[in-house]
Amino acid sequence: MRKQNGFSLIELLIVVSVLLIIAAIAIPNFLRSRLRANEASTVASLRVINTAAVTFSITYPDLGYPAQLTALGGANPCPGSSTQACLIDDVLAQGRKSGYSFVWTGDGAVPSVTFIVTAAPQVVGGSGQLMYCTDHTGVIYYDPSGSGCTNASQVLQ
Template sequence: MQRQKGFSLIELLIVVAIILIIAAIAIPNLLRARIAANESSAVSSIRTLNTAQISYFSTYPTVGYAGTIPALGPSASTGCTTPTSTSSCLVDWIVAQATAAGSAKSGYFFGLGVTAGGGINSAYTVGGAPAALSQTGVRGFCSNEDAVIRYTASAAAPVTTKAACAAYTALQ
C-alpha cells in the first residue's frame, strides 16, 4: 500500500485559523500606528504653516498674513520662478493643495482663517482635520499666530477661528 504525502484538510484548516488569529491581532495595531504617523505629519504640517505665515508676514507687510494656504505655496502655472503674495513658495505643493479631504496630505486636510485689522491680515488660525475620521486620524489640530499647537479628541473639519482654536487643548 502506498502512503499519501501532503497535508490533511484538518492540518490546513488549523494553519489558516492560526494565520487569521495573528492577522486579527496585528491589523488593529498597524492601523493605530498609521493613525499615529498621520497625526504626527499633521502636527508637522501645521508647524510648517506657522513658520511660513511668519515669513509671509515679514516678506509682505502690506498684506499681513496669507489669506489662503495656496498663497503660501508655488503657483500652479509658473511654479516658484517668481514668488509673489499670491504664490509665495514658502511651503511645498502638497501642503499648499491639501485644503480638502480629497487632496489630503498624509490623511489630513487643512483650513486657514484670517482676521483683518489695520488694513492687513493681522491674525490667522490654521486647522487640520482627518480626511476620514477614525481611519486616517482621530484628533484635530489647530494653531494661530502664537504658534501653540492645540488638539481636540475629534474634528470633522479644520478649525479656522481663533475662538474655536482657543477651546482646544495645548499639545505638550
C-alpha cells in the same frame, strides 16, 4: 496501500487558523500606528504652516499674513510672489495631507494680523482621531472630541 504525499485537510485548517489569529492581532495595531503617524504628520505640517506664515508676513509686510493657504505654496519651478510664495509644498498648500484637511481662516484685514488654521481628519477614526488648530501665536491646540478646535482647546505639549 500507497503512501500519499502532502498535507491533510486538518493540517491545512490549523495553519490557516493560526494565520487568521496572527492577522487579527496585527491589523488593528497597524491601523492604530497609521492613525498616530497621520496625527504626527499633521502636527509637523501645522508647524511648517506657522513658520511659512511668519516668513510671508515678514517678506510682504504690506499684506501681513496671507489671505489663504494656497498663497504659501506653489508648483515647481516657483519664483515666489505674494500669490505663490513657495514656502510650503504644493500638496499641503492645497489643504489635504496625511489624511487631514487643512482650512485657513484669515482676519480679512490688510495687512492681516491674525489667522487660524484648522486640521480635521478626513475620516474620523480612520485617518485621525484628533482635530488640531494653530493661530498667529504659533501655539498648536487639539480637541480630543474632534468636534471643533479653537485657541480655547487643549494646548499640545
